Amino acid sequence: MSCVPPTAASSARALEGVKVLDLSRVLAGPWATQMLGDLGADVLKIEQPGQGDDTRRWGGPALDDGSGDSAYFLCANRNKRSLAIDLARPEGAALIRRLAQQSDILVENFRVGGLSKYGLDHAALSALNPRLIYCSITGFGQTGPHADKGGYDFLIQAMGGLMSITGLPDGIPGGGPMKVGVPIVDLFTGTYATVAILAALRHRDATGQGQHIDCALLDAQLSMLSNQASRYLNGGAVPGRLGNDHPDIVPYRDYVCSDGGIVVALGNDRQFGDFVRVLGLTPLAAEPRFATVVQRSANRAALHALIAPVVAQWRVDDLVAAMEAAKLPAGKVQSVPEIFEDAHVAERATVQTLRRDDGTPLRVVGFPAKLSATPARYDRAPPRAGADTRAALSEALGLTQDDLDRLVADGIIPA
Template sequence: MSSVPPPGPSTPAALQGIKVLDLSRVLAGPWATQMLGDLGAEVLKIEQPGQGDDTRRWGGPALDDGSGDSAYFLCANRNKRSLAIDLAKPEGAALIRRLVQQSDVLVENFRVGGLAKYGLDYATLSALNPRLVYCSITGFGQTGRYADKGGYDFLIQAMGGLMSITGLPDGVPGGGPMKVGVPIVDLFTGTYATVAILAALRHRDATGEGQHIDCALLDTQLSLLSNQASRYLNGGAVPGRLGNDHPDIVPYRDYACADGDIVVALGNDRQFRDFAVLLGLAPLVEDARFASVALRSLNRAALHAVIGPAVARWRVADLVDAMEAAKLPAGKVQTVPEVFDDPHVADRSSVQTMCRDDGTPLRVVGFPVKLSETPARYDRAPPRAGADTRQALSAALGLTARDLDDLAADGVIPA
């Protein structure tokens, strides 16, 4: 079982006292601000009245609590309050500027320069609050010839090289470029944004100076090429699609067992030798073609041709058990339902149950890191659109009921 207890009401929060204005929508920005909220920051999510975050209406399962909020929206918007404010109205932009004066962080993902017309750009807001950490998330960054282009995860997976190395090779059934099954560029961009925000807060606390963070999906995608980028930049190796094969390590892939698929992940010669013996293929150990990692990589087709039929005689659970007993890494290729039924996932408290203010229960995947002294919190379920507008504006800015009614009459906030 996990050694880290779930947080209680008195558990300290790492980012307690940090105030975040979230002007972002869809995934990369909300993913970052959700992480900040999990760690204790107070997050105000600013949404367009009558519309809200785009993902609230994206297809797939939706809540039946009357909100119609999609499961997609729920994955990235817990631990936030939702304020519906029309930024296009001068009074709405003025509210944001007032909130900025008491905020530590602002996150936005408008097109480059898109907030300047409302007086909500970094230059304007940093003049009001020099300690502000202002994080801009775009497809291609604030500079460069593509700065004005719109960027979406799928597009960046294509332009950033990821799809050229993902999927089956050309010439085999199903071959061709393939995107990853989750919006990985958005998710990693949000994660990098969080790291950058925390670094900027550390600098701010030391110097009193805020700063502008320029976070781009394409830059993130290049970083995710990692070892493949290094193989090309430092060795001239042009990577291609290998399906589930590893470009360097063999055997390191999936194989078909009698009742399902297994992944074998062997990273060194000792593991290969023990695996060969386990499968009853001891002669492979003496075969010069397979004597090292590099040679096995060169002769992978011949090796797979021998290993495949041997693995096919096993049931998945039996082979996993045998390999684990021999200290060899292996695991079943599980479906999403199987993952969430895995007892180890329960041991780790990886799924949390939250309730909306009307009692509607939600299940969410929790913050993935266990902190012994300042664990992540799950205080607020993903909010209904605009649900906290009046209460938050009254508490933060001292607006009276009459003030709020006037703003509603002008269409700045919901009635």
């Protein structure tokens, strides 16, 4: 059965009626608010008139609709309405305060204290709306010696230890610290922020009280170290770069077949025995150097030297099929185009097509969790900068056309 989402008329929305004021830009904040929008929240994205979110112009392929909006922007801003308001002007900040009084959630990623000069900090807005959940996303958090520093994904990957355990070891070609191929710290931070927001929303609905969420890229990055952090904190083991090897489990890495790459991910001794039988290397399962996970980890180089030449004689598809028949986890190392052409991805309705206001089609990767009663919905393509300013202000604040025209004349909102 296909996982195509229900129609708009038939599907419930988990966050129906929840109002989100999005003062964030670039990725971590917009990633969080996009998830809230996917789940039904009404998200108002506030952008600087004449400029918009920085990522609208972040190179790469741009959408061919005359907007110039980049693929980077498009990945994180669906299910939102865009309002262009100059919050640095007193009249603009006043509009934001009025919107905040009606909002359930506010997300911002200004530098620590950056919004206080406009009267848009947590203390000021929670005094107006005690039910407001105010989520601040920064590089290093609201407190601590680094709090005033700007934080970027690449910088945090370096400072936070992730690059020290990512990449090939020193001393071999291509060795050295390496960042992950996507801005993973931004993405994880946005996801953690969403979890925290939903927890705060449940608390607010039970008590009537909002709260301030302090979400930092560095904190998220350290949490991501997971087993590597635990190895150091509890055993004193300093992790290093192992390329595609696993620090504990062997073999758990990529190999080269005659026509491409394959990943072998074996988690226990039984699977190792079955794997070497598939390769015709059955005696290795009983050899003392390789009989247990611990022994294989200690002798990984020797084991790899025995396995690699045999794997190299196989075609990828043939070895994957043989391993799957033996109930062993394996998969081809695929390109991005290859995985998006996979029939499984199509069956899961992972890619959704939206249309902008002029009908231009836009393909997006949907919300990954499949909720049976309140599925994610894809009602709005990422908006043009400021496209919803007049309509949203009229709807939310009851501003008349004369009010809006005055704001345009004063340069607070665009024409």
